[in-house]
Amino acid sequence: MTTSIFGSAVIRKEDNGLLSGKSQFMADIVLPEMSFMALLDSPYAHAIIKKIDLSQAKIVDGVLDILIGDDIKQYNPLPVLMNPAGSEGHFPPHPWGFPAGQTILAINKVRHVGETVAAVVATSLEIAQKAVSLINVEYEILPHVLDARSAIASGAPVVHESIPDNVCQYVSWGDRQKTSEAIKNAEVVVRKNLPYQLVSACPVEPRATIADYNPDDQTYTLWTNTQIPHINRAVLSGLVLNIPFNKLRVIVPEVGGSYGCKGYIYNDTAIALVLAERLCRPVKWVDSREGIFQRTVHARGSDIDATIAGSKNGKINALYCSNFATLGAYSTFNGPGAPAALTGMSITGAYAIENPFYEVNISYTNRQMVGPMRGAGRTEGIYVIERLIDLFALEIGMDPIQVRRINYIKNDQFPYKNGLGFTYDTGNYELALELALKQVDLANIEKLRSDAAKRNRLLGFGVSSYAAVTGVGPSPYMHNVIGLNGGTYGTAHLRIHQSGDAQLHIGSQPHGQGHVTVFSQLVTEELGIPFDQIEVIHSDTKGNLPIGGSYGSRSFQIEGGAIIMACRKIKKKALLMAAYIFNVAEDSIAYADGNFFVTGSPEKSITLKSISNSLHNAWDLPEGMDPGLEAISYWDPKDFAFPFGTHIAVVEVDQSTGVIEIIRYISVDDYGRVCNPGIVDGQTHGNIYAGISQALIEQVVHNELGEVTNAKSLDYGSPRASSLPLFELSRTETATPNSPHGGKGAGDVAINGVPPTIVSAVCNAIGIPHLDMPLTPEKVWNAIQSRT
Amino acid sequence: MEFRYSVNGVQGVSEIKANLLLVDFLRDTLGLTGTKNPLDYGQTGACTVLLNGQPVKSSMMLAIQANDTNITTIEGLADSETIRILQASFKEYHAVQCGYCTPAVLLVLKDLLDRIPNPTELEVRKQLDSVLCRCTGYQNIVLAALDASKNLASAS
Numbered sequence: 008m009t010t011s012i013f014g015s016a017v018i019r020k021e022d023n024g025l026l027s028g029k030s031q032f033m034a035d036i037v038l039p040e041m042s043f044m045a046l047l048d049s050p051y052a053h054a055i056i057k058k059i060d061l062s063q064a065k066i067v068d069g070v071l072d073i074l075i076g077d078d079i080k081q082y083n084p085l086p087v088l089m090n091p092a093g094s095e096g097h098f099p100p101h102p103w104g105f106p107a108g109q110t111i112l113a114i115n116k117v118r119h120v121g122e123t124v125a126a127v128v129a130t131s132l133e134i135a136q137k138a139v140s141l142i143n144v145e146y147e148i149l150p151h152v153l154d155a156r157s158a159i160a161s162g163a164p165v166v167h168e169s170i171p172d173n174v175c176q177y178v179s180w181g182d183r184q185k186t187s188e189a190i191k192n193a194e195v196v197v198r199k200n201l202p203y204q205l206v207s208a209c210p211v212e213p214r215a216t217i218a219d220y221n222p223d224d225q226t227y228t229l230w231t232n233t234q235i236p237h238i239n240r241a242v243l244s245g246l247v248l249n250i251p252f253n254k255l256r257v258i259v260p261e262v263g264g265s266y267g268c269k270g271y272i273y274n275d276t277a278i279a280l281v282l283a284e285r286l287c288r289p290v291k292w293v294d295s296r297e298g299i300f301q302r303t304v305h306a307r308g309s310d311i312d313a314t315i316a317g318s319k320n321g322k323i324n325a326l327y328c329s330n331f332a333t334l335g336a337y338s339t340f341n342g343p344g345a346p347a348a349l350t351g352m353s354i355t356g357a358y359a360i361e362n363p364f365y366e367v368n369i370s371y372t373n374r375q376m377v378g379p380m381r382g383a384g385r386t387e388g389i390y391v392i393e394r395l396i397d398l399f400a401l402e403i404g405m406d407p408i409q410v411r412r413i414n415y416i417k418n419d420q421f422p423y424k425n426g427l428g429f430t431y432d433t434g435n436y437e438l439a440l441e442l443a444l445k446q447v448d449l450a451n452i453e454k455l456r457s458d459a460a461k462r463n464r465l466l467g468f469g470v471s472s473y474a475a476v477t478g479v480g481p482s483p484y485m486h487n488v489i490g491l492n493g494g495t496y497g498t499a500h501l502r503i504h505q506s507g508d509a510q511l512h513i514g515s516q517p518h519g520q521g522h523v524t525v526f527s528q529l530v531t532e533e534l535g536i537p538f539d540q541i542e543v544i545h546s547d548t549k550g551n552l553p554i555g556g557s558y559g560s561r562s563f564q565i566e567g568g569a570i571i572m573a574c575r576k577i578k579k580k581a582l583l584m585a586a587y588i589f590n591v592a593e594d595s596i597a598y599a600d601g602n603f604f605v606t607g608s609p610e611k612s613i614t615l616k617s618i619s620n621s622l623h624n625a626w627d628l629p630e631g632m633d634p635g636l637e638a639i640s641y642w643d644p645k646d647f648a649f650p651f652g653t654h655i656a657v658v659e660v661d662q663s664t665g666v667i668e669i670i671r672y673i674s675v676d677d678y679g680r681v682c683n684p685g686i687v688d689g690q691t692h693g694n695i696y697a698g699i700s701q702a703l704i705e706q707v708v709h710n711e712l713g714e715v716t717n718a719k720s721l722d723y724g725s726p727r728a729s730s731l732p733l734f735e736l737s738r739t740e741t742a743t744p745n746s747p748h749g750g751k752g753a754g755d756v757a758i759n760g761v762p763p764t765i766v767s768a769v770c771n772a773i774g775i776p777h778l779d780m781p782l783t784p785e786k787v788w789n790a791i792q793s794r795t
Numbered sequence: 796m797e798f799r800y801s802v803n804g805v806q807g808v809s810e811i812k813a814n815l816l817l818v819d820f821l822r823d824t825l826g827l828t829g830t831k832n833p834l835d836y837g838q839t840g841a842c843t844v845l846l847n848g849q850p851v852k853s854s855m856m857l858a859i860q861a862n863d864t865n866i867t868t869i870e871g872l873a874d875s876e877t878i879r880i881l882q883a884s885f886k887e888y889h890a891v892q893c894g895y896c897t898p899a900v901l902l903v904l905k906d907l908l909d910r911i912p913n914p915t916e917l918e919v920r921k922q923l924d925s926v927l928c929r930c931t932g933y934q935n936i937v938l939a940a941l942d943a944s945k946n947l948a949s950a951s
């Protein structure tokens with residue numbers, strides 16, 4: 008092509024409706040006869056429900072229905088669909104033998120603060136909330152356990168009667184014995200406990216649902232702001248509510264931020280469906296701000312005892328990590344996947360370490376559920392290895408940048424098996440490091456430090472590198488190794504109309520990533536159909552082909568792969584038709600810029616539009632060719648891809664307050680081939696923002712009763728615009744062989760580099776080896792005071 | 796009680812409950828859902844509207860407090876030159892991701908550019924402090940706002 012649309016920062020098709028305020032989000036939807044649901048939550052971390060008295064609530068004028076645990080025993084608990092293979096998992100009982108999560112309402116017992124005890128539907132939200140306040144529940148309070156290490160100690164309170172030791176799963180990767188021996192024989196050994204605090208994805212838009220039921224044909228419709236409409240449909244219909252698959256339709260409107268936390272099947276959606284059926288009218292539920300911390304999954308919360316070992320010359324040859332993680336009171340549908348597989352298999356980061364070993368005890372506790380968010384599992388792992396590299400460098404008195412250089416996986420080592428189960432596809436880590444270093448005058452850093460000191464500020468810098476898996480995933484590997492019960496391929500259905508316009512049905516679920524734009528670009532690039540003539544249809548299980556949804560930076564790589572494969576099928580049929588029209592052999596036809604022509608006779612040329620017209624008219628087709636022009640593609644990648652990068656932060660710490668100012672943030676990231684740099688840079692900004700936010704501020708704080716004490720936006724901090732600099736981005740492009748366009752994932756990648764970079768810079772500024780996140784002013788001020 | 800309102804230039808009288816929040820009046824009574832209600836005590840600022848031209852958080856005031864004032868929401872600004880130029884810059888700079896906070900961001904930036912036609916980067920950032928965005932790191936929003944201020948100057 009003369010100019011390629013692949014690689015161009017095309018303006019998004021999504022923007023007009025969002026900029027005018029007309030695009031519809033969940034809470035904006037109003038249906039005729041709509042009723043409103045409010046939920047009663049458990050105030051206790053662990054208690055037996057002795058009695059529920061509904062008498063006062065029932066008589067409130069306008070109350071339509073009330074549901075409690077006794078009413079839902081015919082429905083199955085939510086199932087768990089991931090259980091890393093080779094390890095025994097322990098889950099609550101499920102009538103069909105699945106690993107189970109929670110029941111859709113608490114039955115007899117509550118196991119975390121915020122667990123749903125009752126649901127009230129009324130003609131207005133105000134009435135529903137009033138009735139909830141009049142439900143009288145008698146509880147018998149039980150002892151509870153809140154943290155992962157206490158949960159597996161002997162004598163700990165038992166969360167599930169069927170699991171007396173509270174252990175959901177023990178998983179390990181690598182060779183324990185070999186690693187232990189390498190550590191025993193090493194010249195230098197550094198040990199450190201490195202926790203990553205519990206956080207919330209905390210989207211600005213709360214979760215919300217509308218369920219409707221049509222008694223005429225017994226069909227259910229669910230509107231909900233999820234990342235995974237097709238999994239919601241499959242699980243809620245067949246596995247939970249026992250209604251036919253074809254009777255449930257799931258529709259997703261615009262989603263106001265998710266970052267992973269809306270990528271689940273939540274009990275409240277199932278409750279709304281049950282109530283809609285009982286009432287034969289729409290039931291609407293919108294969560295509260297507190298609910299984001301009570302009912303929506305938390306994330307991270309790893310607690311890793313780590314040992315790194317190597318030689319004084321900087322070469323690292325062993326890494327041993329023991330993680331203590333918790334799922335909270337129940338497993339989400341994707342189970343222990345983040346701490347078990349994503350952290351465990353990623354923990355060597357960008358380095359070739361001969362003897363890696365990782366183990367994790369994943370326990371049940373009386374806390375709200377924990378699930379992945381942006382950077383799931385990988386961010387915790389990369390944080391550990393990057394902090395260890397700095398500490399190892401300090402121990403041997405070597406520049407930490409040099410230690411990174413020495414231990415990187417080198418360009419000629421790809422494809423590289425990391426010893427924990429992953430094969431890294433491609434990389435050029437040294438290049439990313441050098442590009443980042445070029446942008447900071449480190450030779451001049453002492454001058455900057457003394458300038459800052461004159462302003463009573465401590466200046467420091469930090470450097471981190473990462474490599475992190477994307478592209479879930481090759482289905483056989485996801486099943487056989489990661490233990491996923493389901494396929495993880497991409498799907499695309501591309502139809503070329505008689506007019507030459509295209510209609511593309513995708514299975515991925517956009518929530519801010521611009522899928523409509525990027526996937527239109529792919530079709531334009533492959534088939535030459537003008538960008539504006541491509542319609543992309545998504546977010547509705549009626550009509551779209553099923554895929555798992557959007558998570559783990561998979562959509563561009565996997566869904567995009569399926570779209571390209573569909574385009575190629577279209578091209579193949581069009582080429583056969585062109586050969587027939589020009590009466591030449593198939594191999595005499597070439598394609599360029601949307602035209603098919605006879606090689607050597609460019610005047611014999613026909614557009615895709617004309618071919619489509621002929622195929623739809625079907626007046627004169629080759630023997631055996633069907634009319635029409637459309638293609639369906641199910642595409643499974645052969646392996647994952649590993650984007651990578653190096654980040655540098657320059658920070659100043661106010662000595663008198665402990666407040667950190669980020670002076671510069673430099674990122675060099677490699678996502679393979681990038682289709683829309685405008686969108687990808689925006690994703691990178693969001694990743695850097697989230698990483699800074701977690702390094703400096705964010706933490707879900709529990710009191711000893713298991714209540715979240717900072718469950719409001721005011722108390723759960725997040726940086727505002729004036730506290731941030733302009734981030735300085737650049738990219739390298741190392742294509743992957745594991746997608747047809749050479750692109751790797753990008754949506755939750757750059758965050759991996761951020762927390763260790765910030766912590767490293769702050770420690771460098773203060774002159775201490777390490778400080779745990781979040782780096783609040785109080786903690787930093789105390790660290791400054793206690794310096795020797 | 797009787798609420799005399801003027802929203803996006805349309806005047807009316809509505810019988811309302813004393814405890815009705817302005818955001819609920821706009822969204823539920825008038826159906827103007829461009830203003831968001833993230834149920835957050837105003838902290839994210841996604842409920843921002845203009846009251847007599849000034850940004851206010853509509854979930855932090857009663858509807859009756861807006862009696863006899865002029866309220867403007869994103870829906871009422873389709874013809875505003877400042878908003879049109881901001882929208883164009885937002886597209887150009889990829890300043891929209893999920894789009895949930897976008898109407899509020901546009902309103903506070905309109906207020907800024909109406910007062911300070913040529914703001915510095917820091918002035919833009921301080922103005923944006925009233926709205927929380929968890930998608931963009933504010934970067935492209937800041938760049939789009941600075942671009943819009945230049946385009947406004949050349950348009951006038």
